[in-house]
Amino acid sequence: MTQNRTLIFSGGNLGSWALKKIAPGDFLLGVDRGAYFLIENGISPDMAIGDFDSVTHSQLARIKEESKEYLSCDPVQKDETDTEMAFNWALQRKPGEIILLGVLGDRFDHSLANIHLLAKALQEGVPCCIVDEKNEIFLIKDQAIIKKDQFTQISLLPLTQQVTGITLTGFQYPLYNATLVVGHSLGISNVLSGETGKIELASGLLLIIKSKD
Template sequence: MMSAAARYVIFSGGTLGSWALRLLQPGDKLIGADRGALFLAEHGLRPDIALGDFDSVTAMELERVRDSSARFLTCDPVMKDLTDTEMAFNWAHEQGAREIVMAGVLGSRWDHSLANVHLLRRGLLAGVPCRIADEYNELQLIGAGTPLKLQKSPHTHVSLLPLTLDVHGITLEGFQYPLHEASLTIGQSLGISNVLVDEAGTVQVREGLLLVIRSRDPEPEAPSLL
């Protein structure tokens, strides 16, 4: 009997922390992309595969990754056409992932960050639910068809940004600022910082691709006693 498709969690080389470990669920398959594989090894986790050019780790760290991974796949850092994260995304998709979660794919390199956001479109077109998470944000992409259902969570703000020139037929239910058959054009900030007021809400569109970003603010720092 064929086993059920698994959820794949990609750890890439961007910003990572203990928050990323809380994303994991029993049965997840782990992919370490470049320095993301080292992060997993350092936290006692064994990637199902570690892949990338590994140009951001030392020779000693590379050996640790190799020894800590079930599979290891490396490539030349110059003669390659894909980023390490896209290589990881493609591998998860080839394995028949039922869902893909990406951590460590946002950070100081906004060229990489935006390219990784665009991977959400690949998942949407393939019918594979995909999500990007960092310490303060969760990003998903929706198109026409099945509404996105959201539950109240510590991510108190919900923002909507078009990923196509226009998005039409935007309908929100359960929000402080509801919409019905509204339109957004790329470059507008109208969809920023809405709030889910009901325990659950829905976002749906009739035409176009809409990026849904759930965010929370950092906890205020405790005052110094010195």
């Protein structure tokens, strides 16, 4: 099984920023229109997966021809979104990390479902994050070290009904043994006070959303 990073390019918001995330050795998985995005930019996906109902016949022909591997499914007779299907395929390969790109967009239901995929990766012990031009999102169940970068705002939101024992060090607005519950915005828009910050928690699943305006 491979231990390299897998970058999943789905059909949501994508741009030149996404191409900059690619590093040598990455496994590139294109999902539906995300596969065509890579091909349009001169990159052959290692794998293309989806029902391909969001591309034209000529675009699909290029995807089939220029992808190293290709896997299609029926657009109706399926129980998973294209992104979840690709995500599950990637998880089975046991990659060192999964980065989800183009999984946020105009369809909020799909965006929220894709955020929930972070819980599945956490359960499987595979590091995973969602990245777009202005956000980086990941999920923790114990602790994380946050380093200062281009994302200046750091928000904490519970993915479970409540998250307990939250302690923040190195942040402008520290917390000690705090509890966040669904429907409370206490964790929104914090900032680092130095070069690094630490987030610790006792129970629950906590979304970390790094963002910039």
